[in-house]
Amino acid sequence: MSNAFITKLCRYAPLGDNEIAALEKLSRNPRRWASGRDLIREGQRPEIVFMLLEGWAYRYKILKDGSRHILAYLVPGDVCDIHIFMLDEMDHSIGLLSDALVVEIPPKDLMAAMEKYPAIQRALWWATLVDEATLREWLVNIGQRDSFERIAHLFCEMWLRMQAIGLVNEDESFDLPLTQVEIGDTMGLTAVHVNRTLQRLRREELITLDNARLTILDPKRLAAVSGFRPNYLHRGTEPLEKRLRERLGAPV
Amino acid sequence: MSNAFITKLCRYAPLGDNEIAALEKLSRNPRRWASGRDLIREGQRPEIVFMLLEGWAYRYKILKDGSRHILAYLVPGDVCDIHIFMLDEMDHSIGLLSDALVVEIPPKDLMAAMEKYPAIQRALWWATLVDEATLREWLVNIGQRDSFERIAHLFCEMWLRMQAIGLVNEDESFDLPLTQVEIGDTMGLTAVHVNRTLQRLRREELITLDNARLTILDPKRLAAVSGFRPNYLHRGTEPLEKRLRERLGAPV
DNA sequence: CGCAAGTTTGACGCTGCTCAATCACTGTGG
DNA sequence: CCACAGTGATTGAGCAGCGTCAAACTTGCG
Numbered sequence: 406m407s408n409a410f411i412t413k414l415c416r417y418a419p420l421g422d423n424e425i426a427a428l429e430k431l432s433r434n435p436r437r438w439a440s441g442r443d444l445i446r447e448g449q450r451p452e453i454v455f456m457l458l459e460g461w462a463y464r465y466k467i468l469k470d471g472s473r474h475i476l477a478y479l480v481p482g483d484v485c486d487i488h489i490f491m492l493d494e495m496d497h498s499i500g501l502l503s504d505a506l507v508v509e510i511p512p513k514d515l516m517a518a519m520e521k522y523p524a525i526q527r528a529l530w531w532a533t534l535v536d537e538a539t540l541r542e543w544l545v546n547i548g549q550r551d552s553f554e555r556i557a558h559l560f561c562e563m564w565l566r567m568q569a570i571g572l573v574n575e576d577e578s579f580d581l582p583l584t585q586v587e588i589g590d591t592m593g594l595t596a597v598h599v600n601r602t603l604q605r606l607r608r609e610e611l612i613t614l615d616n617a618r619l620t621i622l623d624p625k626r627l628a629a630v631s632g633f634r635p636n637y638l639h640r641g642t643e644p645l646e647k648r649l650r651e652r653l654g655a656p657v
Numbered sequence: 658m659s660n661a662f663i664t665k666l667c668r669y670a671p672l673g674d675n676e677i678a679a680l681e682k683l684s685r686n687p688r689r690w691a692s693g694r695d696l697i698r699e700g701q702r703p704e705i706v707f708m709l710l711e712g713w714a715y716r717y718k719i720l721k722d723g724s725r726h727i728l729a730y731l732v733p734g735d736v737c738d739i740h741i742f743m744l745d746e747m748d749h750s751i752g753l754l755s756d757a758l759v760v761e762i763p764p765k766d767l768m769a770a771m772e773k774y775p776a777i778q779r780a781l782w783w784a785t786l787v788d789e790a791t792l793r794e795w796l797v798n799i800g801q802r803d804s805f806e807r808i809a810h811l812f813c814e815m816w817l818r819m820q821a822i823g824l825v826n827e828d829e830s831f832d833l834p835l836t837q838v839e840i841g842d843t844m845g846l847t848a849v850h851v852n853r854t855l856q857r858l859r860r861e862e863l864i865t866l867d868n869a870r871l872t873i874l875d876p877k878r879l880a881a882v883s884g885f886r887p888n889y890l891h892r893g894t895e896p897l898e899k900r901l902r903e904r905l906g907a908p909v
Numbered sequence: 910c911g912c913a914a915g916t917t918t919g920a921c922g923c924t925g926c927t928c929a930a931t932c933a934c935t936g937t938g939g
Numbered sequence: 940c941c942a943c944a945g946t947g948a949t950t951g952a953g954c955a956g957c958g959t960c961a962a963a964c965t966t967g968c969g
Contacts, residue, residue, distance in 0.1 A: 466797050469884055474797040486789075488782050496790050496889040530740050537738075538748050540792040545718050545726040547799050548845035552957075584915060593800035598957055600917060616966095632721055637748040804925070836947060850925050852949060 408432055408458055409481030409570045410508075416569060416640065417531040418524045427518050427525065432456060435508045440582075444485070444499040444507065451495055453509045455485040460505025461582050465590070466497045475591040477540065478502075478563070482570050486536075487515060487529050503582040531639070538637040547593050550632065552602045555592045557631035560612060564621050565635055578613075578620035660684055660710055661733030661822045662760075668821060668892065669783040670776045679770050679777065684708060687760045692834075696737070696751040696759065703747055705761045707737040712757025713834050717842070718749045727843040729792065730754075730815070734822050738788075739767060739781050755834040783891070790889040799845050802884065804854045807844045809883035812864060816873050817887055830865075830872035 411428050414420060420428070435458050438444070444455050444462060455462075462479040476497060479485065485499055490512040519526035539562070546558050567579040585603070586596045594602070606612045611627045613620040621627060628634075663680050666672060672680070687710050690696070696707050696714065707714075714731040728749060731737065737751055742764040771778035791814070798810050812833075819831040837855070838848045846854070858864045863879045865872040873879060880886075 464793070466793070468797070468801055472801050474800045476793045476796055486786075488786055491779065491783060492786060492891055494888070496891070497793060527743065531743060534738075534740055534744060537789055537792065540789065540796065541716070541718070541728045541749060544728055544792065544796055544799065545720070547796065548726045549720055549724050585917095586915080591800075595958055596916085597918090597959080601957090604917085636746070639744055639748070837949095838947080847926060848948085849927085849950090853925090856949085 410456055410458065410484075411482075412570055413482035414525070414528040414532070418528040420524055420528070424522045424524050427522055431510055431514060431518060432458065432508045435506045438501055438505045438507050440501050440503045440505070442501050444501065445495055446498045447495050449495050451486075451489045451492060452512075454487060454490065454512055454515055455499065456508040456510055457481050457483050458506040458508060460507075461502040462499055462505060463502055463587075464497050464499050473590045474593070475587060477536070477543075478591075480563075480566055480570065481572070484529070484532065487519075487533060502587070503580075535637075535639050538639060542637045552592070552594050552598055553605060554631045555594070556588065556599065556602050557606060557611065557627050558633050559588070559592065560606075560619060560621065561624075561628050561631055561633040561635075562638070563619075564624065565638060565640075569640070576620060577622070577624065578618055580617060581614070581619040582617050662708055662710065662736070663734075664822055665734035666777070666780040666784065670780040672776055672780070676774045676776050679774055683762055683766060683770060684710065684760045687758045690753055690757045690759050692753050692755045692757075694753050696753065697747055698750045699747050701747050703738075703741040703744060704764075706739060706742065706764055706767055707751065708760040708762055709733050709735050710758040710760060712759075713754040714751055714757060715754055715839075716749050716751050725842045726845070727839060729788070729795075730843075732815075732818055732822065733824070736781070736784065739771075739785060754839070787889075787891050790891060794889045804844065804846050804850055805857060806883045807846070808840065808851065808854050809858065809863065809879050810885050811840070811844065812858075812871060812873065813876075813880050813883055813885040813887075814890070815871075816876065817890060817892075821892070828872060829874070829876065830870055832869060833866070833871040834869050 407425075408429075410432050411420070411425055414428065438460075440460075445451065447466065457479050459481055462483075462485075464476040464479070465473055466476065467473050479499070489495075515529075519529060542562075546555050550558065563581065564573065564577070564579065567573045573579045583591075584596075585599045588594075588603075589596045589599045592599070603612075603614060607614070611621075611623055611630070613622060659677075660681075662684050663672070663677055666680065690712075692712075697703060699718065709731050711733055714735075714737075716728040716731070717725055718728065719725050731751070741747075767781075771781060794814075798807050802810065815833065816825065816829070816831065819825045825831045835843075836848075837851045840846075840855075841848045841851045844851070855864075855866060859866070862874055863882070864874055
């Protein structure tokens with residue numbers, strides 16, 4: 406028995422049977438949510454921690470003029486910010502891009518698991534650090550790259566993230582439940598310009614995209630044209646335990 | 658005896674004498690660094706946690722084509738990511754925008770203080786959450802606003818952050834050690850366009866900026882034209898302790 | 910069959926970029 | 940004390956990437 410949450414955390418820290426059992430217990434009783442619904446809205450108090458088992462979600466803000474900006478995508482295994490319950494109110498909303506299977510974890514259960522199992526704590530910290538690094542890379546992406554590089558970069562990232570949870574086919578295709586409006590709201594572009602840029606990506610035989618299914622035809626070239634370097638995803642090569650022992654002086 | 662670090666954390670959690678003493682101990686032995694130097698570079702292993710007592714620093718990335726993007730500013734009291742030592746290597750660099758007074762904290766000392774004093778742990782988590790929320794707001798800023806709103810928004814934010822650590826004069830002026838190139842690299846604009854936009858901000862009598870000193874002439878209007886809402890800075894109104902008790906079920 | 914949502918296309922204009930020159934200020938050496 | 944070099948600010952002219960507006964087309968679905 407496993408799920409995307411466990412698959413993901415196992416990449417960040419070696420988890421034993423006890424830890425895995427604890428994570429399974431946390432992810433019991435998921436509920437189905439319908440596409441388009443919001444898990445939580447800006448201004449509300451964060452009372453629970455959401456965790457995605459299936460489907461896509463997205464963080465977003467709406468500005469006074471009605472424009473929306475998408476801040477992050479959440480895919481299976483992703484957690485909505487483990488410490489967020491500390492805050493007075495949400496500064497952004499989280500909505501669903503597809504039907505989804507969602508676990509609602511009471512903060513105190515999560516905290517308890519983190520205290521009991523240091524490996525879980527470390528894996529969750531790691532996940533948090535990666536989320537933050539991803540935000541930084543998105544900032545660079547919007548700030549410095551043109552529309553072509555921008556969208557290519559996004560596709561490279563989602564390709565690796567989907568790979569990490571085993572959702573990419575052998576033909577390098579995966580589900581991408583995004584409309585062109587949503588891609589635009591993510592990249593700071595209009596849907597019209599996204600459309601034209603996608604056409605160029607197709608014309609240059611880098612991707613295929615129909616029916617919410619994206620195929621990466623030439624991963625190397627797609628990474629090259631977008632300046633994509635996956636270091637910010639910190640997919641960790643060297644054993645985490647060793648590194649921590651070096652830096653903290655003793656086993657934690 | 659106090660410093661910007663303590664001032665800042667006190668805003669996030671009520672700290673007793675013991676906690677303050679512990680923070681003072683952590684911030685002993687600061688070193689002077691010269692403007693322009695890097696605290697740490699992309700690709701290096703993060704071995705220590707840096708904390709700024711005086712001066713400005715900035716997180717940045719350099720792309721293959723040589724362009725630079727600035728991801729965040731660090732002002733007195735700010736800490737360079739408390740858990741960063743968990744990562745294999747830095748995904749960005751941190752440089753100094755001015756001469757600075759910097760403390761180098763060994764991760765194990767910081768961890769020890771967090772374990773011994775839950776209030777310190779909470780204050781540091783809070784600070785981390787605010788850093789992340791700020792990144793999200795910057796993403797919205799670059800993604801959705803034009804150059805005029807963008808720069809106005811940045812100035813609003815820095816004004817509040819400098820206020821929080823007592824570095825704003827009664828005339829609403831504070832040091833802003835940024836060149837126009839740096840503002841451009843922050844906002845995804847060229848220095849030429851920043852120059853023209855600053856002229857417009859001056860012409861509309863919103864700000865004054867000479868000699869690296871920024872004066873906010875009309876805070877309300879500056880916030881209005883930029884769509885600035887300070888909620889993402891989570892400056893906390895209601896007592897933190899109460900909120901946590903509600904949500905975790907018992908005093909931590 | 911017909912609507913709704915999403916995609917595609919075209920024409921046109923503006924924001925912000927490029928290139929290039931000039932200006933202001935400051936620190937340096939003769 | 941002045942020439943001058945270096946850094947940052949400012950200005951101008953021309954251009955292009957991307958936005959706007961509007962319409963047509965395509966697909967899924969009740």
